Amino acid sequence: MEGFAVKKSAFVGASQGDIRTEYDLGKMLGDGAYGQVYLGTHKTSNQVRAIKKIPKNRIKHPERLETEINVMKISDHPYIVKLYDVWEDERYIYLVMECCNGGELFNHIIKKKRLSEKEAAGLFHQLLTALNYLHQNNVVHRDLKPENLLFASEPCESSPLKLCDFGLAKLCQNQTKVMTSKIGTPFYIAPEVIAGTAYSFSCDVWSCGVILYILLSGYPPFFGNTESRIFEKIRSGAYDFKRAEWNSVSESAKDLIRSLLVVNPDNRFTLAQALSHPWIAANETLSDVPLNIDIESLTEFTNSTRLRKIILLCVASQCSDRDIKNLREIFISMDTNGDGTLSFPELQSGIARIPTLNISIENLMREMDIDRSGRIDYSEFLASTMDKNIYMQEERLYSAFKVFDKDGSGKISSSELREILEKEGFSRGEDFWSGLIEESDTNKDGEIDFKEFLGLMSNKKLASD
The missing domain is CATH 3.30.200.20 (Phosphorylase Kinase; domain 1)
Incomplete structure (x- = not known):
């Protein structure tokens, strides 16, 4: 590609x-x-x-x-x-x-009163990696709280956590962007935001500290009967670990909270520091996930036509969490720095655990990197490793076919491909788009019907009509 x-x-x-x-x-x-x-x-x-x-x-x-x-x-x-x-x-x-039908983290905390350190660490690690990904892509959330963290499914104890509600988020040019809007939810808002002075992405790190405190105790670190009283405590950084709930919590967990709930944002932990904290590492559960990747699917992907790879990316982007649970866990285990993508060294280290894969890492990286970013995004990883039993379901493929068949004619034209793919800034001449169609247009009518589409995805050549 x-x-x-x-x-x-x-x-x-x-x-x-x-x-x-x-x-x-x-x-x-x-x-x-x-x-x-x-x-x-x-x-x-x-x-x-x-x-x-x-x-x-x-x-x-x-x-x-x-x-x-x-x-x-x-x-x-x-x-x-x-x-x-x-x-x-x-x-x-x-x-x-x-659709995340496992409910809010907020309700889970209310139900359990407080969480064990192992469960809290697992959930907190998920929040940190999601937030680290956003920050790496120059997005600051500005309204982190348990109500904006949803469990994908029930039971919550075995479900991934999903960050949602970006109504107060800011998409910036870079992470040095200075903001001044006084927005957020009182219990979780950072002191520099309350002050109405300039603040940066570190305001999200403070909110993470508040969430971790609540996970381990069941109550917020800064409490008051009025908003002004809550803000007064936040500005002073006045919290403690004196209540009985903290007697059984490790000193390592408390150390992480102290590093996050620092009033001066210049001295506050970064997300990278939080992710590498010993308490997170000690409770990490995905480092030894077996790489049960379908070698046939991965090999087939690397040998696919350009259009087939695009369609697989489309299917991957539409998959629900239950379709790809195993692949999600593998991706997270390979993403050792928690930035939500796979670098060449991370891919190399992960693939080294598959001794039967007969393909160079350089070639694999080039073929999997569909958006040419130099890193493997989550959907790219799914597209290249999905089992055929997932993507060859006819209703799933027909749904993907309809994404490209914009006019509902029952055929995909070069102009329809161009309309979909150029809207994200990828521009090429007409010969390029026609060439994509020709790769799978077995009856040579200049378009791809659903029969040809199925043939392309099954990697079978169809006889011309």
Whole structure:
């Protein structure tokens, strides 16, 4: 795929009209200040989604909604809620997202009172890696709290945690960006944000410290009957470990909290320091995950046509968490620095654990890196390692086919490929797009029908009609 770059965000739909033509809307899952969230089912693939229905007349800050959508579009991480589709009609905007039916971390804490150190460390590590990924991509969240962390499924104890709600997020040019807006949720807001002075990405690290304190004790470090009293305690950094709940908590866990809840952001831990803290390492559970990667799928991917790789990336971007649980755990275990991508050394170290793989690491990196970023993103990893039993399901492939068949004609044209892939900034001449079609156009009519599409994905050549 030399000179060819496709991003996962290209497959996030943007549609006008009645959302019910594509989705069945079911029961309401939640009702908030900015709209309702409904259970939805995609009519073609039967995939279950969460659909956020936002009345246009309630949108007071349209730039924040635009940022929320853009952040979710570019995010590609196992611990961040996926955005699949955006719909708009005369009265509403709909965000079609990954359905996380395990509930909020907030409710889990209330139910259990407080968590064991091992469970807390596992969940906190997931939060840190998701946030580290966002910061590496110049996104600051600014509203981290247990209510914005969802379990993908039940039971919560065996479910991954997903970061959501980017309504107050900021997409910056770089991590040195200085912000001044006084926003956030009182218990979790950093002292420099309260002060109304300039602050940076470190405000999220403070919120992480508050969350870790709550995970281990069941109550917030800065409590007061009024907002002004809460803010007064936050500004002073006045908290302690005196209550009985802390008697059984290790000194290492307390040390990490002390390093995060530092009033001066210049002296506060960075995310990299938090991720490498001994308490996190001592409770880490994914370092020895076996690399049960389907060698046939990986080899087949490296030998695939350009279009087949694009389609596999599309399918991977639409997969639910339960489809790819094993691959998620493998990816996280290979991502040793916790930045949400695989570097060449990380890929090399991980693949070294598969002695039967007969392909050079350099070639593997080049073939897997579909967006030419120099790193392997999560969806790229899934696309290249998915078992055929996942992507060869006909309803899943037909759903992917419809992503490319924009006009619903039952065929994919070069202009439709161009429309989808060029919207993310990838521009090529007409000969290039026609060449993609020709790779799989067995009947030579200049388009790809679903029969040819299936043949391409099964890696079988079809006889011309």
